[in-house]
Amino acid sequence: MCRYIFGFSPVVIGGDGLSRYRTDFHEIVQIGNGNFSRVFKVLKRIDGCMYAVKCSARQLHQDAERRKALMEVQALAALGSHENIVSYYSSWFENEHLYIQMELCDHSLSINRFSKLSTEGGVLEAMHQVAKALQFIHERGIAHLDVKPENIYVKNGVYKLGDFGCATLLNRSLPIEEGDARYMPQEILNDKYDHLDKVDIFSLGAAIYELVKGSALPESGPFFLNLREGKLPLLPGHSMQFQNLLKVIMDPDPARRPSAKELVENPIFDRRQRIGKTK
Numbered sequence: 453m454c455r456y457i458f459g460f461s462p463v464v465i466g467g468d469g470l471s472r473y474r475t476d477f478h479e480i481v482q483i484g485n486g487n488f489s490r491v492f493k494v495l496k497r498i499d500g501c502m503y504a505v506k507c508s509a510r511q512l513h514q515d516a517e518r519r520k521a522l523m524e525v526q527a528l529a530a531l532g533s534h535e536n537i538v539s540y541y542s543s544w545f546e547n548e549h550l551y552i553q554m555e556l557c558d559h560s561l562s563i564n565r566f567s568k569l570s571t572e573g574g575v576l577e578a579m580h581q582v583a584k585a586l587q588f589i590h591e592r593g594i595a596h597l598d599v600k601p602e603n604i605y606v607k608n609g610v611y612k613l614g615d616f617g618c619a620t621l622l623n624r625s626l627p628i629e630e631g632d633a634r635y636m637p638q639e640i641l642n643d644k645y646d647h648l649d650k651v652d653i654f655s656l657g658a659a660i661y662e663l664v665k666g667s668a669l670p671e672s673g674p675f676f677l678n679l680r681e682g683k684l685p686l687l688p689g690h691s692m693q694f695q696n697l698l699k700v701i702m703d704p705d706p707a708r709r710p711s712a713k714e715l716v717e718n719p720i721f722d723r724r725q726r727i728g729k730t731k
Contacts, residue, residue, distance in 0.1 A: 636655065
């Protein structure tokens with residue numbers, strides 16, 4: 453376990469003029485593209501294994517830009533290994549781009565690529581595993597701040613939380629940059645940062661709600677506001693116990709939301725084996 457668990461340490465940045473990316477990896481296909489980064493499926497030449505490599509979309513010229521980009525690397529390094537977190541292997545700067553070598557997963561739960569979870573058992577399984585990831589990072593003093601379907605990955609049936617680009621410390625000693633507003637609670641939109649761990653809980657609830665609903669959450673409008681006021685429309689075909697849990701997770705008052713540990717220990721998850729999992 454990294455000893456800098458509650459304070460990020462500097463990362464060694466080096467290079468000898470050669471391309472480590474081209475030397476060490478064979479690029480197969482681009483599998484992700486965003487405003488800040490691109491992700492490639494690669495083959496590592498020395499071990500013959502497949503990985504994902506994330507590359508910053510633009511060059512990071514300024515020290516402040518590099519420090520911000522390194523927050524993701526240092527959060528991943530500090531966390532160490534957990535079954536429900538996408539594994540981190542290495543990182544380096546090359547031509548002022550940051551490269552991060554990570555575990556390659558099968559797919560994400562992005563609403564654009566993945567049909568909605570078909571059973572309540574499957575939904576509960578996904579929620580429980582991501583809640584375990586949140587419990588792990590919160591106990592180590594880190595908030596994710598960008599929990600959403602496209603940052604929840606699946607590998608061999610195991611759900612994994614990834615993309616720590618917005619990660620910060622729960623003690624608010626580092627800058628805070630919230631993620632996708634569609635999954636953010638009202639307190640964050642009002643620049644109130646007293647309960648960063650409960651922000652992740654709300655975001656998990658919003659992500660699960662979207663996956664059950666089967667369509668993307670809006671970026672604004674009446675439905676956007678209703679979700680932040682705790683007014684969740686009924687979900688046909690799902691138990692009231694499950695829907696009540698969603699309401700608690702997405703409570704407008706962060707103090708009323710469960711901690712990740714409390715969520716993991718909720719008795720509703722004892723039912724997931726009996727009511728079936730997503731195939």
